[in-house]
Amino acid sequence: MASVQYSGVRESKPGRLNDLGTTGKQVEENYKKGCLKRADRSFAQGLQCQQINSMAALMSLEDSVFISHSPQGCVGCSIMAVDMYRVGQAHRGIKNIKNPRLIVTNLDQKSVVFGGETKLREAVKRAVERYNPKLAFIYASCASGIIGDDIDAISASLQSEYPDTLIVPIHCEGFKSKICASGFDAAFISINKYILKKQKVEKEKGLVNLFAPTTVSYADQKEMERMLSLLGVKVNYIPFYSSLEKIKKIPAAEASTSICKVFADEFMHTLWEDYQIPYSHTVMPIGIRNTDKWYRGIAKVLGKEEEVEKIIEKEHERIEPLVKKLRERLQGTRVFICGGTGRSFAAAALIDDFGMELVGLETPTYDDDAQVDIEYLNGIHKDFVVDIANMQPFEQVNLVNKLRPDAFIGVPEWAAKLGIPTTHVLDGKRPTMGYDGLLFLGNKIAAQLQNPGFNKKLAAHVKLPYKDSWYKEDAFKYITEGGN
Amino acid sequence: MSDIMENPKGGCVLAGINSVLGALDRVCPVYHSGPGCCMQTTAADQGQSGHKNSCFVASVSIPSSNMLEKEVVFGGTDKLRTTIQGAIDIIDADAYFVLTGCTAGIIGDDIVSVTNEFSSKGIPVYPIDTPGFAGDSTLGYEIVWNNFIDQVIEEGVEKDDKLVNIFGIIPYHDTFWSGTLEEIDRVLSKLGLKVNTFFTKHQGIETIKKCSAAALNIIINPWLFKGPSEKFEQKFGVPSLRIPGLFVGATDTTVFVRKVAEALGLDKALVDKVIAEEEDYVYNYLAQAIGVVSWKRFAVVADANNAVGFTRYLANDYSFTPVLVIVSEPIFRPQDKERIIERINDLEYATPPKVLFLTDQYEINKAIREEKEEITLLVGSSNEREIALEKDIQFITGAFPVNERLIFNRTYAGYKGSLTFTEDIYDNL
Numbered sequence: 036m037a038s039v040q041y042s043g044v045r046e047s048k049p050g051r052l053n054d055l056g057t058t059g060k061q062v063e064e065n066y067k068k069g070c071l072k073r074a075d076r077s078f079a080q081g082l083q084c085q086q087i088n089s090m091a092a093l094m095s096l097e098d099s100v101f102i103s104h105s106p107q108g109c110v111g112c113s114i115m116a117v118d119m120y121r122v123g124q125a126h127r128g129i130k131n132i133k134n135p136r137l138i139v140t141n142l143d144q145k146s147v148v149f150g151g152e153t154k155l156r157e158a159v160k161r162a163v164e165r166y167n168p169k170l171a172f173i174y175a176s177c178a179s180g181i182i183g184d185d186i187d188a189i190s191a192s193l194q195s196e197y198p199d200t201l202i203v204p205i206h207c208e209g210f211k212s213k214i215c216a217s218g219f220d221a222a223f224i225s226i227n228k229y230i231l232k233k234q235k236v237e238k239e240k241g242l243v244n245l246f247a248p249t250t251v252s253y254a255d256q257k258e259m260e261r262m263l264s265l266l267g268v269k270v271n272y273i274p275f276y277s278s279l280e281k282i283k284k285i286p287a288a289e290a291s292t293s294i295c296k297v298f299a300d301e302f303m304h305t306l307w308e309d310y311q312i313p314y315s316h317t318v319m320p321i322g323i324r325n326t327d328k329w330y331r332g333i334a335k336v337l338g339k340e341e342e343v344e345k346i347i348e349k350e351h352e353r354i355e356p357l358v359k360k361l362r363e364r365l366q367g368t369r370v371f372i373c374g375g376t377g378r379s380f381a382a383a384a385l386i387d388d389f390g391m392e393l394v395g396l397e398t399p400t401y402d403d404d405a406q407v408d409i410e411y412l413n414g415i416h417k418d419f420v421v422d423i424a425n426m427q428p429f430e431q432v433n434l435v436n437k438l439r440p441d442a443f444i445g446v447p448e449w450a451a452k453l454g455i456p457t458t459h460v461l462d463g464k465r466p467t468m469g470y471d472g473l474l475f476l477g478n479k480i481a482a483q484l485q486n487p488g489f490n491k492k493l494a495a496h497v498k499l500p501y502k503d504s505w506y507k508e509d510a511f512k513y514i515t516e517g518g519n
Numbered sequence: 520m521s522d523i524m525e526n527p528k529g530g531c532v533l534a535g536i537n538s539v540l541g542a543l544d545r546v547c548p549v550y551h552s553g554p555g556c557c558m559q560t561t562a563a564d565q566g567q568s569g570h571k572n573s574c575f576v577a578s579v580s581i582p583s584s585n586m587l588e589k590e591v592v593f594g595g596t597d598k599l600r601t602t603i604q605g606a607i608d609i610i611d612a613d614a615y616f617v618l619t620g621c622t623a624g625i626i627g628d629d630i631v632s633v634t635n636e637f638s639s640k641g642i643p644v645y646p647i648d649t650p651g652f653a654g655d656s657t658l659g660y661e662i663v664w665n666n667f668i669d670q671v672i673e674e675g676v677e678k679d680d681k682l683v684n685i686f687g688i689i690p691y692h693d694t695f696w697s698g699t700l701e702e703i704d705r706v707l708s709k710l711g712l713k714v715n716t717f718f719t720k721h722q723g724i725e726t727i728k729k730c731s732a733a734a735l736n737i738i739i740n741p742w743l744f745k746g747p748s749e750k751f752e753q754k755f756g757v758p759s760l761r762i763p764g765l766f767v768g769a770t771d772t773t774v775f776v777r778k779v780a781e782a783l784g785l786d787k788a789l790v791d792k793v794i795a796e797e798e799d800y801v802y803n804y805l806a807q808a809i810g811v812v813s814w815k816r817f818a819v820v821a822d823a824n825n826a827v828g829f830t831r832y833l834a835n836d837y838s839f840t841p842v843l844v845i846v847s848e849p850i851f852r853p854q855d856k857e858r859i860i861e862r863i864n865d866l867e868y869a870t871p872p873k874v875l876f877l878t879d880q881y882e883i884n885k886a887i888r889e890e891k892e893e894i895t896l897l898v899g900s901s902n903e904r905e906i907a908l909e910k911d912i913q914f915i916t917g918a919f920p921v922n923e924r925l926i927f928n929r930t931y932a933g934y935k936g937s938l939t940f941t942e943d944i945y946d947n948l
Contacts, residue, residue, distance in 0.1 A: 077601040077602075077605065078582065078604070078605020078608075079583060080581060081550060081554070081579045081582075082554040082555065082558070082579070083555060083579070084553060084555020084558070084559070085555075086555060087555055087559065107521065107529070108532075108533055108556065108559050108651045109555075109559055110530075110563070111530045111559035111560055111563025112559050112562040112563075114563075114922060115566075117922075118922050121904075130908070131905070132908060134526055134902060137525065137526055138523060139527055140523055141522060141527075142521075142621075143653070146652070147625055157523055158523045161523065161525075161881075165525075176621075177553040177586075177621055177622045178625065178651075178652055181622060181626065209553040210587050210588055211587070213587060429580075429610075500547070500580070501610060501611060502608075502611040508609075
């Protein structure tokens, strides 16, 4: 039976949930029994939309123009990718640092009434005249989707007009998904459809696709490449800082793996279906356990299980004494973790390396992958709170205030104002991954938690916007049954 | 009417509205919009304003109905109602403003009926029914004030002849807004005035409500706030004084002080004393570093307000040579363009520079790249660093967007700000 074409909307996968307040033990059991139902929140705070992820995923590609078919506000978050791109160039020793070529069609009242096709055509025309790019990506938005602009048809027509530029429309309309990682999938679906086109290319021995989102630092890229080179592998680092040529090489690879759990996971499966490229989908390589697991995963696909064990042994010899020292400093620290799907579970595994105790976990989605992680975490930690939420700081501060952990790992903004020591495993400019990254990260965590003066003094002066009564309420009171 | 734009500076109208509300103390925006609008609009202005954002609620802390397919098809007012109720229940704000994203605007959700359900019970919930696609951040600034005039500011407040309102400096969309307002406040306070900056000193909705008591609205901007100032005068009888461009340095700041003093009939002896003190303060420093900063032929890329201020200071007070000034925000009215050109060209000794109005990054880069006159200093936004590197021109980030430095209370405006500006243009090359 032919598999059903994946839409790119992560909620479309059966069993995947977005909104839930529970505990580690409960969620494991209820998921097993199939008792978890899709829910919603009757009150919520803003989310990250999938368009943000679609844009961020590709904005460091060479010879490309990025066209947002939207009003001007929809390119607000691109600044994060722009900043990463600029800093990434500096880290790579580039002197004349460039801006990415980002064009917004600036849909306005007139476009809402008459359609935005003219503006989109003009934007593509300018892109070609100005830069003669190899690639022009066209991003849909809520507005373009609702007014019914057919970006596929317009792209097809523009493609015949501008044969030297590959025109790639991406369906990342914000209203389609609550899960921002859907935007990664939308981008990869279009890469496959418009660039790779299921064409078979000659295989290149030893070539491995390494999929990495923009939040991975150059230091981390080098560490991942170092580790893979120890297995005799040549890395095709995609799509951060890559190019059309490197994208076209994707089908030539012997295997694929990804740095992030929700980045290119669906795409790697598609590559298996369409080009028979085997892949490893494990965890984010943060911490000893996860780095080992990630490393063994790709080694197994390459048939290098023996080699990898030898390397891992050597790496452990090198770093375990240092990790032991960190463990002495961090043992028994009670931790609350909030992060994206990949980082949150990676952080949860990391704290076990250091003998820390998990008291709360906030992560955007729950599914088969999460169940595997939760089973593992339940084996180590006592029962901990689980909040399936995309940020939702109001729930987070309620939980953190009740649990009063010794440390918070994640976006520090809110926990800091409660005076909780904070640290993070996300740093797109410095190391966090692999064996080398672990030491930098471990030292950072230990040092930050040892010296929480800033947060304590901040909390004495600054109040979060919530009413005192909110902290006494059930953190999950706004979660309702029956979601989108 | 919005133009196609490469690397735009700022966001949609919602971004501008959010910047203003975010800079007010204890005011909570509630978005009736798609799932990404809170984050996108905060990142568009606040996120590019030297890395600081509203401490109260910003980005993913803003209550939002997160309209998905279901709401697009069936309407989202039920979701909005529970979102507003939740915001009132948990967020300790003095006022809530319901904003509409493109989705709500296109499908035509009636937000006013929903907000009425709350305001009729005496809960301070106000609608601002202007969807994102209606314009850009600068329009957002005017939209908020139009709504304040219509819905918030009280009539019949007792007049205070020492109270002034400051307009024209958009929080966050002007990176130095905070420091600039503090400098204006400092100088005017020395003249015995009470100053509504609205966005510093924890001023909030109560200050807005009572601002009709002011003796004068001071608009510090060559073009912004035309509509709202007329509306303000009509409804509350407060006249406006337009200062057609930000003042940087002793010369223009003194002109500003004199104009305000004249409009309010302030005591001349006090005004002269304050001016003498302030000018002495500036020149006492400038005199300690004569010839330290090498002579420059400069270009400026900035919003109209800052472009006027930077150009006039560098040319009139610091004897640099102006070459090219690019006003990089959309200006639509021809008379506004004329006023801006007049301010930039009316220099004391220097030959007037070329003035261009360009918002598109490609065109901005092209104009600088193809400029035949030599440029040795470029004051611009983070977006202009690329062309400065390409042409090997000394570069300082002085205009929005700024994302390579952290900015709290720094400003280049006023008497004191001009010293900071001068410090920053120092080079040791």
